[in-house]
Amino acid sequence: MNQKEIYRDANYGKQLVTAIRKITTRPWKIMDTCGGQTHAIARYRIEEMLPPEISLIHGPGCPVCVTPADTIDTAIELALNNKNVIISTFGDMMRVPGSKYDLLTAKSLGADIRIIYSPLDALKTAMENPSREVILFAIGFETTAPVHAQVVYESSKRKIRNLSLLTSLFAVPPVLEHLFALPDFSVDGLLAAGHVCSITGLSDYHRLSRNYQIPISVTGFEPVDILYGIYTNIRQLEEADYSVCNAYSRMVPEEGNPKARLVLDEIFEPSVQNWRGLGSLPASGFKIKEKYKSFDTLKRYSIKNKCLIKDDGCIAGEIMKGIAKPVNCPHFGKACRPESPLGAAMVSSEGVCAAYYKYK
Amino acid sequence: MCLAIPGKIIEIIESDDFLQEALVDFGGIRKNICIAWIDATEGDYVLAHAGMAISVIDEQEAELTRQALIAVGDLEQ
Amino acid sequence: MNTITCPIPVQEREHIQLAHGGGGKLTQELIETIFYPAFKNDILEQEHDSAQIAMPGGRIAFTTDSFVVDPVFFPGGDIGELAVNGTVNDLLCSGAVPQYISVGFIIEEGFAINDLKKIVQSIADAARKANVKIVTGDTKVIERIHGNQIYINTSGIGSIPESVALSPKNVKHGDSVIVTGRIGEHGICVLSTRNSLGFETDIKSDTRSLNEIVRNLLKDIPQTRVLRDPTRGGLSSTLNEIAHTAGAGIEINEEALPISKGVESACELLGLDPLYIANEGILLVFVPGEYEKQALEIIRNSEHGADAMPIGKVIPDPAHRVYLQSAFGGKRVVEVLSGEQLPRIC
Numbered sequence: 001m002n003q004k005e006i007y008r009d010a011n012y013g014k015q016l017v018t019a020i021r022k023i024t025t026r027p028w029k030i031m032d033t034c035g036g037q038t039h040a041i042a043r044y045r046i047e048e049m050l051p052p053e054i055s056l057i058h059g060p061g062c063p064v065c066v067t068p069a070d071t072i073d074t075a076i077e078l079a080l081n082n083k084n085v086i087i088s089t090f091g092d093m094m095r096v097p098g099s100k101y102d103l104l105t106a107k108s109l110g111a112d113i114r115i116i117y118s119p120l121d122a123l124k125t126a127m128e129n130p131s132r133e134v135i136l137f138a139i140g141f142e143t144t145a146p147v148h149a150q151v152v153y154e155s156s157k158r159k160i161r162n163l164s165l166l167t168s169l170f171a172v173p174p175v176l177e178h179l180f181a182l183p184d185f186s187v188d189g190l191l192a193a194g195h196v197c198s199i200t201g202l203s204d205y206h207r208l209s210r211n212y213q214i215p216i217s218v219t220g221f222e223p224v225d226i227l228y229g230i231y232t233n234i235r236q237l238e239e240a241d242y243s244v245c246n247a248y249s250r251m252v253p254e255e256g257n258p259k260a261r262l263v264l265d266e267i268f269e270p271s272v273q274n275w276r277g278l279g280s281l282p283a284s285g286f287k288i289k290e291k292y293k294s295f296d297t298l299k300r301y302s303i304k305n306k307c308l309i310k311d312d313g314c315i316a317g318e319i320m321k322g323i324a325k326p327v328n329c330p331h332f333g334k335a336c337r338p339e340s341p342l343g344a345a346m347v348s349s350e351g352v353c354a355a356y357y358k359y360k
Numbered sequence: 361m362c363l364a365i366p367g368k369i370i371e372i373i374e375s376d377d378f379l380q381e382a383l384v385d386f387g388g389i390r391k392n393i394c395i396a397w398i399d400a401t402e403g404d405y406v407l408a409h410a411g412m413a414i415s416v417i418d419e420q421e422a423e424l425t426r427q428a429l430i431a432v433g434d435l436e437q
Numbered sequence: 438m439n440t441i442t443c444p445i446p447v448q449e450r451e452h453i454q455l456a457h458g459g460g461g462k463l464t465q466e467l468i469e470t471i472f473y474p475a476f477k478n479d480i481l482e483q484e485h486d487s488a489q490i491a492m493p494g495g496r497i498a499f500t501t502d503s504f505v506v507d508p509v510f511f512p513g514g515d516i517g518e519l520a521v522n523g524t525v526n527d528l529l530c531s532g533a534v535p536q537y538i539s540v541g542f543i544i545e546e547g548f549a550i551n552d553l554k555k556i557v558q559s560i561a562d563a564a565r566k567a568n569v570k571i572v573t574g575d576t577k578v579i580e581r582i583h584g585n586q587i588y589i590n591t592s593g594i595g596s597i598p599e600s601v602a603l604s605p606k607n608v609k610h611g612d613s614v615i616v617t618g619r620i621g622e623h624g625i626c627v628l629s630t631r632n633s634l635g636f637e638t639d640i641k642s643d644t645r646s647l648n649e650i651v652r653n654l655l656k657d658i659p660q661t662r663v664l665r666d667p668t669r670g671g672l673s674s675t676l677n678e679i680a681h682t683a684g685a686g687i688e689i690n691e692e693a694l695p696i697s698k699g700v701e702s703a704c705e706l707l708g709l710d711p712l713y714i715a716n717e718g719i720l721l722v723f724v725p726g727e728y729e730k731q732a733l734e735i736i737r738n739s740e741h742g743a744d745a746m747p748i749g750k751v752i753p754d755p756a757h758r759v760y761l762q763s764a765f766g767g768k769r770v771v772e773v774l775s776g777e778q779l780p781r782i783c
Contacts, residue, residue, distance in 0.1 A: 251415055260414065339775035
């Protein structure tokens with residue numbers, strides 16, 4: 001059996017479910033912090049396999065969903081008002097609503113918007129189109145942020161002048177700390193996002209686990225990985241062991257990826273970041289350092305941050321805090337559907353509402 | 361978040377023009393992936409995210425997890 | 438003193454110009470040097486404004502489809518072949534014997550005439566393979582937009598034998614659902630050619646006409662309920678359409694889906710769901726449960742049917758939904774795609 005087969009093997013899954021049933025003695029609320037996990041949980045109906053004592057909460061796990069509407073508006077305005085601009089971004093961003101349009105609509109109105117697989121492709125686009133201005137709409141958590149940083153680093157080294165980044169980059173530990181400190185936060189255990197940890201390493205998670213007395217399982221994305229993460233988390237909860245368990249150690253070394261963090265720290269510094277649905281949180285994002293300011297789209301085009309636009313009736317913030325579930329929202333599946341989303345959690349296929357809708 | 365999938369390095373691409381890349385096989389399809397952040401060689405399995413290899417798969421840890429999974433099953437026998 | 442002479446107009450052209458669609462000399466040149474030689478048949482040679490066809494009595498199937506694929510040449514085929522096979526397969530799905538096809542071209546100026554020749558040749562080849570005649574056509578040239586693009590509309594007619602009664606309304610609980618080949622090949626092949634999203638692969642488009650499968654199946658199992666080609670929107674859209682019209686649910690089994698390793702891996706790399714990827718050379722076949730084994734044998738022994746698999750059953754379901762039983766254990770609803778499936782990274 002190869003790696004992939006092991007982690008999709010129904011027998012391992014059944015054994016883990018049986019083991020989870022056996023060790024669970026009371027109700028536990030477990031939160032995942034990754035859209036990929038939310039997606040897999042919905043796709044493989046993992047919640048239905050678990051004993052009724054366990055409920056799963058879907059935390060802020062999707063950088064697409066937490067990208068503020070005004071940042072999307074900025075991308076759209078730049079693309080529509082300036083025929084020389086090429087916007088490069090991931091496919092996920094195309095359908096996320098700004099305050100008026102999404103990027104797909106802007107594209108249909110004549111904006112040059114290109115879907116990329118890798119931020120490095122934006123660098124290639126800039127090199128191939130020296131007379132155009134390439135704007136990399138750089139979204140992501142700590143996994144993707146260093147890839148964007150690498151683009152700036154390479155561009156600076158090569159003296160590429162026609163590329164800049166419109167950033168919407170997020171750091172996970174600060175938002176977790178914000179949630180843990182909320183008076184109404186009632187989650188017992190946490191599944192940390194494996195791929196984020198493969199870059200950051202586990203030091204922040206050790207600190208969080210200790211300080212807030214919450215067990216953390218570093219968890220992967222295949223169904224067996226997720227069940228194994230839940231199993232180890234419940235074992236810790238039942239034993240009152242508030243530490244970090246690396247349930248995804250084949251991909252996540254304790255120290256993360258130092259080279260990626262080096263380039264991240266070279267280009268970006270922590271900054272206040274606005275999370276759609278959660279609001280503005282200190283040091284929870286990354287901004288381009290002064291030294292590299294010519295690569296900052298906002299500075300290059302002298303764009304000021306606008307005031308926040310509230311999502312109409314969207315309760316995504318409550319869902320991410322673990323206070324509500326998508327089905328508790330009066331708009332879910334009615335006014336708010338993937339083809340006409342009210343909030344971003346319904347747009348991105350990693351969004352918790354979209355995952356619930358697709359796999360309901 | 362952060363879609364990343366494992367693949368096997370089949371060829372290191374020699375180039376001094378761009379970041380170090382490798383041709384990586386993802387089960388029947390192949391794509392150039394940047395390997396500037398990892399120490400890996402042909403035959404290694406890497407985890408690729410957005411065109412970057414972000415970690416090398418630790419075979420020893422993979423085996424330990426597999427044994428842990430088997431142990432969970434054995435508990436129930 | 439210099440004599441003033443008018444320069445002689447260019448005679449040999451390598452690229453399509455607006456005048457090729459203008460109805461004048463250049464249009465005539467295209468018809469005589471490219472279209473007629475390739476499509477040559479008795480009806481076309483009547484040279485009327487419209488094709489005149491002697492029709493048998495009974496029901497006629499009539500269908501139309503437009504093809505805008507980019508790139509126009511892709512591994513395993515091109516837009517011309519696709520345009521014939523697509524319309525032939527649509528006719529086959531109504532149980533008709535495909536007979537006559539029309540071809541309308543909309544070409545951007547600047548399109549290479551050699552590429553047009555290649556496309557026309559593959560239209561002719563595909564028509565020959567599917568045993569249909571190209572009996573009428575049209576060419577328009579539009580101003581350059583993207584460069585190097587051509588669009589093709591094909592319409593087709595065929596006669597429906599009296600014994601055939603295919604309709605999604607016939608579908609009943611307990612019917613078996615068979616797919617005649619591997620899924621997702623065409624969509625993934627086209628995606629692999631995209632700049633940034635592209636990858637190296639041996640996956641080729643599955644564009645092909647499926648005459649033999651349909652002929653053999655309908656000959657031996659006239660009880661066949663419905664045939665459908667799951668093109669745009671993939672398996673999920675077609676299954677949902679049938680479930681909706683039939684007023685029943687459909688349950689498919691993930692493990693049974695024929696899918697190549699390459700298509701599966703490409704979907705994982707780009708975060709796509711193979712159930713929503715376009716196909717061009719497979720059919721979904723619904724037969725009464727008791728005919729499943731026989732139908733499978735017939736399909737597998739027909740051209741392009743070797744990879745056929747029974748993938749599920751029709752079930753009673755008041756919500757008329759499609760369900761996927763995953764290999765891991767859970768069962769989920771397969772929704773209709775709300776818009777184009779986009780690659781994702783997050």
